[in-house]
Amino acid sequence: MQYDNKQMKRDSEFTLKEVIQQLLNTYRWGNKLDEVKIVESWEKVVGGIIGRHTVNMVVRNKVLYVTLNSSVLRSELHMARSKIVQSLNKEVGKNVIDDIVLR
Numbered sequence: 001m002q003y004d005n006k007q008m009k010r011d012s013e014f015t016l017k018e019v020i021q022q023l024l025n026t027y028r029w030g031n032k033l034d035e036v037k038i039v040e041s042w043e044k045v046v047g048g049i050i051g052r053h054t055v056n057m058v059v060r061n062k063v064l065y066v067t068l069n070s071s072v073l074r075s076e077l078h079m080a081r082s083k084i085v086q087s088l089n090k091e092v093g094k095n096v097i098d099d100i101v102l103r
């Protein structure tokens with residue numbers, strides 16, 4: 001007996017995208033994934049020179065904490081924090097962070 005795959009689709013079948021989205025929602029990994037995207041977008045948004053002087057980054061409670069090894073760059077970036085927040089959120093496609101703390 002032969003079956004046509006198109007006719008056998010069941011209501012309980014999901015696309016891979018739906019399964020991954022369900023997995024992210026169930027384990028609450030969606031926000032963590034967005035935070036990783038923010039960190040990965042840092043050098044693209046601020047440039048290579050600043051990226052090379054960035055020592056560490058972490059996102060906690062919608063705040064990006066950035067550790068720099070240059071006090072001069074830290075001072076300059078402090079003035080442009082709101083623009084960097086907007087650019088990073090735009091790069092990711094959603095509002096992931098509200099502020100940046102430079103250390």
